[in-house]
Amino acid sequence: MSDLPLVLLHAYPLDARMWNSVRAPLAERTRLITPDQRGLGRSPLPSDLAEPDLDHAARDVVALLDRLDLDKVVLGGCSMGGYVTFAVLRLAPERVGGLVLIDTKAEADTDAARKNRLAVARRAETEGIHGWLADSMLPNLLGETTRSRRPELVEHVRGLIEQQPPAGVAWAQRAMAARRDATDVLRATDVPAVVVVGEEDTVTPPQAACDIADILPRGELVVLPEAGHLTPLEAPEGVVDAVFRVLG
Structure with a gap:
């Protein structure tokens, strides 16, 4: 078992x-926490x-570590989870003993991306999310290989999206x-x-990873073939192997 839990x-x-x-x-190797x-x-x-801000989400993570009496963890996330990880690093870097960054990027949004997020937030609040959010996101979230060969995974992700509360969708986009x-x-x-990044990720492409x-003093890059933006779903074995490199 790894000495440090994994969040x-x-x-x-x-x-x-x-x-x-x-x-x-992963749970066989360490204590796994997935809030x-x-x-x-x-x-x-x-x-x-x-006001929506990922610093609030970072405080949620630190509060969770406090409740669980965990001084230090390996921390990571996928996409938005990576952005929250960055916010935790600003807030409490001493609590992080290793990093797992999956299909995410360091840069802030462009003006166009920010405008699109705010428009999605408004629509989620006024219309709800059913009938349009999943359809608009699936072509970007999943790689071309997944979409053409694994219809059951496409429908699984659609189901996860459609079960999210519209208010939470709006808050996350604004944050x-x-x-x-x-x-x-x-x-x-x-x-x-x-x-970690999927070779077919068009949202946070391999160059962003x-x-x-390159920026991280001890960063190691893992590119997973035939996967898009959701590698833990599209290429789980590759993600597990990559995480093991940090857990030791």
Whole structure:
């Protein structure tokens, strides 16, 4: 067993069930913790919410570590989960003893991406998410190989998306739109780190992962073939092998 527990933060707009395909082998190696992030899955959206900001989600993670009496963990996440990981590194770097960054990027949104996020947030609040959110996201979330060969996985991801609360979807989009560039915080994070990306990821492409691995003092890049933006679902064995490199 690894000395450090492993905390994995899920992607948007999913919940902790996205880790189910990697859960058993990782749990054999270490204590595995996979929370639902605020407003998604079974995690409520606080009623006294301030302006959406991933710093709030980072405080949720640190509060969870405190409740579990965990001084230090290997921390990681996929996509939005990576963005929250960066926020934790700003807030409490001493709590992080290793990094697992999956299909994510260090840069803040472009103006166009930010505008699109805010439009999605407004539509989720006014119309709900059924009938359009999954259809608009699946071509980007899953690689071409997955979409052409694995219709059952496409429908599984569709189901996960359609079960998310619209208010949580809107909050997450606004919080991601407001996030800062993480280059400096990553450059200062001298812990074992693995950076995983699907070869067919068009949302945070392999070059973005390569950039993160280059920035990190101890970063190692793993590119998984025939997978897109959701490698823990599309290529679980490759993700498990990559995580093992950090767990030791």
